[in-house]
Amino acid sequence: MTRTVYVNGQYLPENEATISIFDRGFLFADGVYEVTSVLGGKLIDFDGHAVRLERSLNELDMGHPITKEDLLEVHRELVRVNEIEDGLVYLQVTRGAADRDFAYPGSDTPQTIVLFTQAKPGLADSPAAKTGIKVISIEDQRWGRRDIKTVQLLYPSMGKMAAKAAGCDDAWMVEDGAVTEGTSNNAYIVKGNTIITRQLSNDILHGITRAAVLRFAKEAQMKVEERPFTIEEAQGADEAFVTSASTFVMPVVEIDGASVGTGEPGSVAKRLREIYLEESLKTAV
Numbered sequence: 001m002t003r004t005v006y007v008n009g010q011y012l013p014e015n016e017a018t019i020s021i022f023d024r025g026f027l028f029a030d031g032v033y034e035v036t037s038v039l040g041g042k043l044i045d046f047d048g049h050a051v052r053l054e055r056s057l058n059e060l061d062m063g064h065p066i067t068k069e070d071l072l073e074v075h076r077e078l079v080r081v082n083e084i085e086d087g088l089v090y091l092q093v094t095r096g097a098a099d100r101d102f103a104y105p106g107s108d109t110p111q112t113i114v115l116f117t118q119a120k121p122g123l124a125d126s127p128a129a130k131t132g133i134k135v136i137s138i139e140d141q142r143w144g145r146r147d148i149k150t151v152q153l154l155y156p157s158m159g160k161m162a163a164k165a166a167g168c169d170d171a172w173m174v175e176d177g178a179v180t181e182g183t184s185n186n187a188y189i190v191k192g193n194t195i196i197t198r199q200l201s202n203d204i205l206h207g208i209t210r211a212a213v214l215r216f217a218k219e220a221q222m223k224v225e226e227r228p229f230t231i232e233e234a235q236g237a238d239e240a241f242v243t244s245a246s247t248f249v250m251p252v253v254e255i256d257g258a259s260v261g262t263g264e265p266g267s268v269a270k271r272l273r274e275i276y277l278e279e280s281l282k283t284a285v
């Protein structure tokens with residue numbers, strides 16, 4: 001089956017979908033994106049992603065090329081026509097195509113909007129969730145507005161490759177001695193009954209999964225501390241995990257070669273994963 005994608009108002013077979021070589025997303029990484037997971041044919045936390053998209057667009061003085069209602073409709077239609085049971089919907093909005101110039105083009109320049117699906121059968125039953133993942137630490141060399149979900153992902157890609165070269169799964173980025181986040185996820189440690197994760201600021205992406213997981217953790221009477229932590233503190237913690245729309249809650253069992261806790265996924269991460277999947281399915285659309 002040929003995948004159907006959405007480009008600037010049209011549903012097209014993926015091999016017929018094109019955008020301009022002058023697109024500022026291509027030339028300047030002048031674009032923002034969202035990734036929404038699909039479980040059982042339904043979108044997880046669509047509202048959260050739509051709200052964050054609005055915020056990213058506002059922070060970059062970009063227009064809003066589509067209403068939230070229409071955006072939901074496009075997500076649903078792509079899930080339907082591509083018969084996605086479990087997977088992801090990727091959305092990207094750029095400032096559009098204009099002759100190359102560092103200054104933004106006029107606000108009448110049509111923005112580019114692209115959506116496509118990725119099928120991931122069994123997304124919620126990933127084997128990695130049972131074994132946990134291994135991470136390395138790297139210096140955080142990204143720009144200073146990581147709260148905006150831009151498509152400048154080269155440094156996180158380099159981090160992922162460094163992790164793979166070291167026989168690991170992902171990298172945690174460190175700035176001024178403290179962990180900021182993973183290459184494409186938020187980072188946590190657990191000490192006793194307390195979940196520790198860096199507080200929100202321009203230094204990290206305000207994860208939609210993070211918000212939901214912290215809410216569920218508090219509802220389940222777990223203690224949450226939002227503060228920075230170091231790699232050494234993480235290595236000595238009882239548990240560690242990451243969260244994102246594509247991995248939900250994923251245990252971390254090794255950091256820079258040192259086992260975390262027992263070296264197996266911890267009970268808090270396992271429980272939070274279960275709660276997250278159960279609760280977010282209730283509000284899936």
Ligand code: PDD
Binds near residue numbers: 185
């Ligand atoms: N990444 N931090 C970074 C740097 C991210 O790229 C992501 C998400 C997150 C988690 O955010 P959320 O819970 O809203 O997915 C944190 C997506 C999944 C990606 O780039 O594929």
